[in-house]
Amino acid sequence: MSLRIVVTVKYVPDATGDRHFADDLTVDRDDVDGLLSELDEYAVEQALQIAEDADDAEVTVLTIGPEDAKDALRKALSMGADKAIHVEDDDLHGTDAIGTSLVLAKAIEKAGFDLVVSGMASTDGTMGVVPALVAERLGVPQVTLLSEVSVEDGTVKGRRDGDAASEQLEASLPALVSVTDQSGEARYPSFKGIMAAKKKPVESWDLSDLDIEAEEVGLEGAFTKVEAANERPARTAGTIVKDEGEGGKQLAEFLASQKFI
């Protein structure tokens, strides 16, 4: 029986670009290049490895986002995912984490799944709550923040490294996992992979395909509101000294002046 894996990915503004807010206090996507969130590359990699270890598996990569978000899907397809689903709808603009989890859960159900693989957080919002929200909505076990993951005989196992302890986790499929950047370096797409990706199917769904009303998502449906966003004033230039043998002592003097010692 085929193992159906759905990987959720996000198209995010490049963190090395000059990120800022648009007038409606949503993230301005026009002025900064987007890319597949680095933390989601690890999710794609683990999904591909799980699929390779299975007798028969299919990896579908899923994203929500504007037209450009297809770039994130293409990257995942060129790494080796089999097909892609793009949820795109103008009414999605400004959707918060609760709304995002609704759209993802509906799309995952429509696609059909045995295992959902997500990154630990996006590199723009960095909340890290969407995997748990999607698991809650799907009513399947959450096996999250894994640095190691494997699937065998309908069971997913993994290791979660927390602050206080390292835990071994286990759940029956269907389940949702999220993986950290310690799960294993993501592969680079090969030339062959890039060429093959051009021929792979990308389905486009909108809100009506998912039976979601416009007012359940977007800024209108949001459960939270950003009331103000202010650029932090640049730090005033600090004191910089060149070490000519006394650098450590000078630094100690500074720390003492600030009452740290």
Next chain:
Amino acid sequence: MAEVLVYVDHVDGAVRKPTLELLTLARRIGEPVAVALGNGAADTAATLAEHGAVKVLTHDASEYADYLVVPKVDALQAAYEAVSPAAVLVPSSAEGKEIAARLALRIGSGIITDAVDLEAGDEGPVATQSVFAASFTTKSRVIKGTPVITVKPNSAAVEAAPAAGSVEALAVTFSDKATGTKVTARTPRESTGRPELTEAAIVVSGGRGVNGAENFSIIEALADSLGAAVGASRAAVDAGWYPHTNQVGQTGKSVSPQLYIANGISGAIQHRAGMQTSKTIVAVNKDAEAPIFELVDYGVVGDLFDVVPQLTEEIKTRKG
């Protein structure tokens, strides 16, 4: 006065500092009612009372240790239904955020994570967040349901405020989903005796310039002279010089201490994302052009192998 539910992060009854900070913030918006779960839950009451909890709801069951996250969500939901609070506050740990998120969804509320400050507003609590690698500060509100907000460590100074702290047993019925993810083994992290990275008042970090696992002893010695936690940049972690649990940055931990000392760290945007909200920033780096110097209150352009040991010695001398 409205009650505010505060989820207690504790280890076998020992309350962790971020929870005490939450109690301080909770008092700005109402009367804190604490929820402590699992082994040693009732032992938290004295500390919580000392810091303003008017009531402590406790429940212990093996499910909290044997299964992941969901049993705690069930319990927090039971507390929510028993109290009908004006807001729910949870520490911003990885697990805390997952618990808070699932609770918010169940009770039809919005969630704000990683608040760095919280104040009462005319239409409910207003949370301050630091976003885009700390280049922006936002003010946000939950506009539907009961605000569920997770708060980062070091967001408030802990203040004692003795309150009744009466202990009440919480009645919890676990959901069908509570036992979905089994914890089959748990290996406690070996204690280094140093403060926890995200909670520490001072963090001393090493990066590529430390140039080897064995050289991290220089960084550790400086940290120990200041009672600080040790952090590492992604480059140092990827090279295998220091454990991932100590990584500071976008894909590691976000820290906001009173003092951050970066040694041999260039200050790429990914690292800055994890430390830029530190109150005072100090750097030691050979490269005068390193971007970290754009952030510092005090920087030393020099070889860390000369500067750091001298600094450590000087601190020890001054501390006597």
